[in-house]
Amino acid sequence: MTETEAVALERREPADRLGAALREVTPAEGAQPLVTVEDAMTLEQARAMSGRRGVRLVLILGEQATGKTALTAMLWQQFLEQDGLAGHRLAGSRTARGFERRSHWGRQSSRQPSAVFPATRAEDGGVLHLRVRRPDGRRVELLLADLAGVQFERVREGRPLRDELPWALRADRFAVVLDADALSRVGESEVAVTRTRRLLLALAGSGAVRDSARVALVLTKSDRLDGSGAGALARHESDLLELARRSDPEAIWVRTAAVALARAERQGLGDWVSWLCLNDRPHAPLPVPEVAPGRSIAAFLA
Amino acid sequence: MSGPARPRLVLLGLPRTGKSTFLGALWALIQSPVETAVSEASFGGDRSYVQKLADQVARGVELDRTALDAEEELAVAVEFAQGGIAELVIPDTSGESLRVLAERRVWYPPLLAACKDATAILLFVHPERLRMPQRIVVGAGAAPGGEVEAQADGVDLHPPDGAAFQANEHACTAAELIDVFENLAELWNDRRPIRVGVVVSAWDRIGGDPRPTPYQWVAARLPAVLATLESNRDVADVALFGVSAQGGALEARDELLARGEICDRVFAEDSSGRRISLVEPVRWAIWGP
Numbered sequence: 090m091t092e093t094e095a096v097a098l099e100r101r102e103p104a105d106r107l108g109a110a111l112r113e114v115t116p117a118e119g120a121q122p123l124v125t126v127e128d129a130m131t132l133e134q135a136r137a138m139s140g141r142r143g144v145r146l147v148l149i150l151g152e153q154a155t156g157k158t159a160l161t162a163m164l165w166q167q168f169l170e171q172d173g174l175a176g177h178r179l180a181g182s183r184t185a186r187g188f189e190r191r192s193h194w195g196r197q198s199s200r201q202p203s204a205v206f207p208a209t210r211a212e213d214g215g216v217l218h219l220r221v222r223r224p225d226g227r228r229v230e231l232l233l234a235d236l237a238g239v240q241f242e243r244v245r246e247g248r249p250l251r252d253e254l255p256w257a258l259r260a261d262r263f264a265v266v267l268d269a270d271a272l273s274r275v276g277e278s279e280v281a282v283t284r285t286r287r288l289l290l291a292l293a294g295s296g297a298v299r300d301s302a303r304v305a306l307v308l309t310k311s312d313r314l315d316g317s318g319a320g321a322l323a324r325h326e327s328d329l330l331e332l333a334r335r336s337d338p339e340a341i342w343v344r345t346a347a348v349a350l351a352r353a354e355r356q357g358l359g360d361w362v363s364w365l366c367l368n369d370r371p372h373a374p375l376p377v378p379e380v381a382p383g384r385s386i387a388a389f390l391a
Numbered sequence: 392m393s394g395p396a397r398p399r400l401v402l403l404g405l406p407r408t409g410k411s412t413f414l415g416a417l418w419a420l421i422q423s424p425v426e427t428a429v430s431e432a433s434f435g436g437d438r439s440y441v442q443k444l445a446d447q448v449a450r451g452v453e454l455d456r457t458a459l460d461a462e463e464e465l466a467v468a469v470e471f472a473q474g475g476i477a478e479l480v481i482p483d484t485s486g487e488s489l490r491v492l493a494e495r496r497v498w499y500p501p502l503l504a505a506c507k508d509a510t511a512i513l514l515f516v517h518p519e520r521l522r523m524p525q526r527i528v529v530g531a532g533a534a535p536g537g538e539v540e541a542q543a544d545g546v547d548l549h550p551p552d553g554a555a556f557q558a559n560e561h562a563c564t565a566a567e568l569i570d571v572f573e574n575l576a577e578l579w580n581d582r583r584p585i586r587v588g589v590v591v592s593a594w595d596r597i598g599g600d601p602r603p604t605p606y607q608w609v610a611a612r613l614p615a616v617l618a619t620l621e622s623n624r625d626v627a628d629v630a631l632f633g634v635s636a637q638g639g640a641l642e643a644r645d646e647l648l649a650r651g652e653i654c655d656r657v658f659a660e661d662s663s664g665r666r667i668s669l670v671e672p673v674r675w676a677i678w679g680p
Contacts, residue, residue, distance in 0.1 A: 199529075
């Protein structure tokens with residue numbers, strides 16, 4: 090420390106000096122590691138959790154600025170502001186800091202014409218953890234992948250999903266996003282629908298959706314839907330749902346307005362968390378093999 | 392016949408949340424002939440540190456902040472009117488050591504040792520030292536100039552400052568406490584559930600007509616923390632308390648001292664708002680409801 094720095098430190102308030110001292114604290118060798126993380130979990134950390142009971146690895150597919158990060162951050166924000174969301178309660182998080190970081194600019198820009206959630210850069214991508222207690226008392230560990238939109242741009246352009254995101258094969262929930270704001274802008278509407286359609290096709294062709302996994306189409310920023318956007322949605326929603334049902338016959342639409350107008354209610358977050366916490370899809374019953382007459386139970390008994 | 396309970400109780404909280412004040416008031420009550428809920432079961436040992444805390448509470452002066460490397464504790468055999476005798480140990484953990492965990496993201500060794508051995512935790516929150524998350528809303532109905540929502544009781548609503556995210560400046564209190572709880576739960580993996588009492592200090596500062604109960608207050612101010620604790624009953628037995636370990640504001644010291652000795656001034660409420668002795672959170676931490 091230089092003399093100037095020392096003088097500057099001395100002039101600070103005692104709390105500041107203490108803060109400076111705290112910054113010097115480093116982990117001791119062999120110290121108890123924290124189970125919570127600085128920001129988001131790495132895929133390796135998420136993988137370590139993903140084999141556990143009640144864990145759902147959630148992949149949210151959508152291109153840049155379609156509201157993926159807002160959808161995730163606002164779920165956290167909602168739990169901070171109010172207990173209970175469609176009967177679901179927060180039960181913990183190992184990435185509270187990561188949620189706070191993602192909510193930060195939204196809070197900073199609150200009450201402005203639009204909320205800001207900075208784009209997730211490829212190097213910032215990770216997995217956010219949320220433990221939720223369902224109305225039936227069961228706890229579900231949600232691992233929400235927060236990835237850069239550019240990765241899905243590559244998938245939409247033809248790179249196989251399993252090459253771009255090999256761990257997608259382990260995902261339990263796939264949410265494909267459609268941006269209602271883009272849907273309502275002239276010239277962007279068709280582009281938005283096409284991009285969502287391409288992602289659904291990529292998903293269906295990837296073989297990544299297991300029999301027990303679920304797929305949903307999530308309409309984000311639904312409060313921005315104007316007349317033309319509503320018309321575009323009416324025109325395409327059945328077709329998009331049909332595509333989603335190629336991967337999951339029980340696929341549904343979830344409409345959300347995660348960031349609401351002042352004094353208005355957020356919309357769809359209850360449906361969103363309910364879908365995330367649903368049980369896995371029941372496995373289809375195995376076809377009953379035909380038994381040769383000579384080996385049937387009836388023949389044996391006789 | 393079984394021997395006395397040997398509880399190790401940890402008072403946990405971010406800096407200046409009232410842990411040492413509570414410890415000082417508790418020690419004063421243990422000694423007070425007026426307080427019938429608890430008494431000292433054996434006289435002996437070094438009480439100099441807690442006596443200093445009790446003296447400061449008695450004089451109505453602000454307590455020194457507990458140093459990060461402090462190794463002081465209250466170690467005393469006490470007899471509770473409801474419960475029995477306990478050889479109680481309460482280390483005076485520094486709030487700064489919890490900051491090390493929440494912000495520097497490492498266990499400060501003395502805090503780790505205390506929490507590992509703990510049989511119960513009393514988690515302190517100060518109603519005027521919460522960082523609450525600014526509500527995220529957009530567009531119509533916004534206050535001119537993006538003003539923050541008015542807040543009746545001076546809680547810092549995380550006002551926008553335009554600065555990049557810094558955990559020590561911007562992370563809300565609930566997020567920090569949830570992070571801490573996750574790490575505590577991991578420590579207790581083999582001996583759950585542990586009793587965790589949430590103690591709202593400076594309870595005399597809570598206004599409202601009708602005044603909220605401690606449960607209502609925590610549910611309104613820290614809903615995520617309450618939900619997390621209540622959703623993990625297999626990890627933690629939870630109780631909520633409001634305590635006023637000074638009995639009033641130090642800014643009105645003369646008025647405060649005019650109300651009498653510590654036992655005349657201090658008060659506490661259980662989660663439903665029922666008046667209880669200030670020692671009740673400690674009794675609950677040892678023996679439960």
